[in-house]
Amino acid sequence: MKLHQLRYLVAVVENGLNITAAAQRLHTSQPGVSKQLKLLEDELGFQVFMREGRALTRLTPAGAQVVERAQRILGEIRSIKRLSDELSNEAGGSLSIGTTHTQARYVLPEVIRAFRQRYPDVQLHLHQGTSEQIAAMMERDQVDFAIATGSHELFPDTTLLPLYRWHRSVVVPRGHPLTREKRLALKALAQHPIVTYSFSFSGPSSLNEIFAAAGLTPNVALTARDADVIKTYVRLGLGVGIVASVAIEPAADGDLVALDASHIFPTHTTWVGFRRGMLLRKYMYEFLQALGSHLDRRSVERARELPTAAEVERHFAAVELPVR
Numbered sequence: 001m002k003l004h005q006l007r008y009l010v011a012v013v014e015n016g017l018n019i020t021a022a023a024q025r026l027h028t029s030q031p032g033v034s035k036q037l038k039l040l041e042d043e044l045g046f047q048v049f050m051r052e053g054r055a056l057t058r059l060t061p062a063g064a065q066v067v068e069r070a071q072r073i074l075g076e077i078r079s080i081k082r083l084s085d086e087l088s089n090e091a092g093g094s095l096s097i098g099t100t101h102t103q104a105r106y107v108l109p110e111v112i113r114a115f116r117q118r119y120p121d122v123q124l125h126l127h128q129g130t131s132e133q134i135a136a137m138m139e140r141d142q143v144d145f146a147i148a149t150g151s152h153e154l155f156p157d158t159t160l161l162p163l164y165r166w167h168r169s170v171v172v173p174r175g176h177p178l179t180r181e182k183r184l185a186l187k188a189l190a191q192h193p194i195v196t197y198s199f200s201f202s203g204p205s206s207l208n209e210i211f212a213a214a215g216l217t218p219n220v221a222l223t224a225r226d227a228d229v230i231k232t233y234v235r236l237g238l239g240v241g242i243v244a245s246v247a248i249e250p251a252a253d254g255d256l257v258a259l260d261a262s263h264i265f266p267t268h269t270t271w272v273g274f275r276r277g278m279l280l281r282k283y284m285y286e287f288l289q290a291l292g293s294h295l296d297r298r299s300v301e302r303a304r305e306l307p308t309a310a311e312v313e314r315h316f317a318a319v320e321l322p323v324r
Contacts, residue, residue: 001040001043001044002036003077004036005036005037005039005040006040006070006073006074007026007074008022008026008033008036008037008040009037009040009048009066009067009070010067010070010071010074011025011026011033012033012037012056013059013067014140017049017055017056017057017058019033019034019037019056034054037049044066046060046062046063047060047062047063048060048062048063048066048067049063071139071141074141075141075275075277075278076277078141079277079278079279080279093121093122093123093281093283094122094123094124094125095122095123095124095125095144095145095283095284095287096124096125096127096142096143096144096145097124097125097126097127097143097144097145097146097147098127098128098129098133098134098137098138098142098143098145098146098147099126099127099128099134099146099147099148100128100129100130100131100134100147100148100149100225101128101225101226101227101228102227102244102246102247103147103148103270104126104128105227105228105247106227106244106246106247106249107147107246107270107324108126108147111287111290111291112124112126114290115283115286115287115290118283118286119283119286122283125143127142127143130198130225131148131149131150131151131154132151132154134146134148134154135151135154135155138155138158138273138275141275144274144278144284145272145273145274145284145287145288146158146272146273146274147163147270147271147272147273147291148270148271148273149166149268149269149270149271150268150269152309155273157275157276158273158274158275158276159273159274159275159276159303159304159306159312160271160272160273160309160312161271161272161273161288161292161295161300161303161312161316162269162270162271162292162313162316162319162321163269163270163271163272163291163292163295163321164269164270164292164321164322164323164324165267165268165269165270165321165322165323165324166244166245166246166267166268166270166323166324167244167245167261167262167265167266167267167268167323168242168243168244168245168261168262168264168265169242169243169244169245169248169258169259169260169261170184170189170240170241170242170258170259170261171230171231171234171240171241171242171243171248171253171256171257171258171259172234172240172241172256172257172259173234173235173237173255173256173257174255174256174257176240176257177192178192178240178259179257179259181259183263184259184260184261184263184264185264186210186211186214186216186264187214187216189218189240189261189264190211190214190216190217190218190219191219192219192239192240193219193220193221193238193239193240194207194218194219194220194221194239194240194241194242195221195222195223195224195230195233195234195238195239195240195241195242196220196223196224196230196241196242196243197223197224197225197227197230197242197243198223198224198225207242207265210264210265210266219239221233221238221239222238222239227243227244227247228247230242230243231243231247231253231256234256235255235256241256242261242265244268245258245262245324246324267323269321272288272291272292272295276304280300280304285297285300288300292321292322294316294319294321299315299316302315303315303316
């Protein structure tokens, strides 16, 4: 069994069992990949893939176990490489971040600008997506850090560190009837079309559940993943927007009014995560602390040693997270 065979195996799985796509990603030939997969199966003594003709259709149960172990082996090899880089080039390297549009657009710019000034030789790669897409990136080892809100169940092998708390706000054009409410009420909100995030209508504490608990049904005009898109359609008069409070910029959004909705909707916690057992380089620790002052190296190293998410949560229980 050779290391390059494991790389080929994982690449094929990560490319949807498409050998041609995997070969292109690996900068090698399709016949070469096919040959190495067959040699691997011959050595193992069982099939890793089910086939129809020459096409791979799915992993066998035993094959799925092989892939899981191969991914861990390749992850350890990357950690060894990072250790080598750490010892030979403390200021250089790369950092890949998977995150949502809200974080990339409203939270990370200042952090990244300061980080780039401190580490100009570190290559930064920013990947945007939904929580599900970010989880897939983590599973495929395409990103070092994930930054998202909720969806903990999608990241079972990730150490999640709390960053900050936030709440939803309602945005409306100036002169809108809701601006005359002394204190925004859910019943008043339900009387207007709503424009909000796609994911806000599924999962725990979803908007549907919140409205249903009050005996109300929301009138959803449009859902989108991008707060800027939501605000655009609010400006067009399509409805009232429900967005993360961090996505409101007083200067750019001066034509809109942001109404406090923290008493209506639950508070959320945004977190940053990395794979358990991952070797963190010095600049990675500094990036984490730039995200949150409570994420100093000592605290992060302690969290890395904790085996469960519940223990990590208890580790930070006494920390008063900032509210954005």
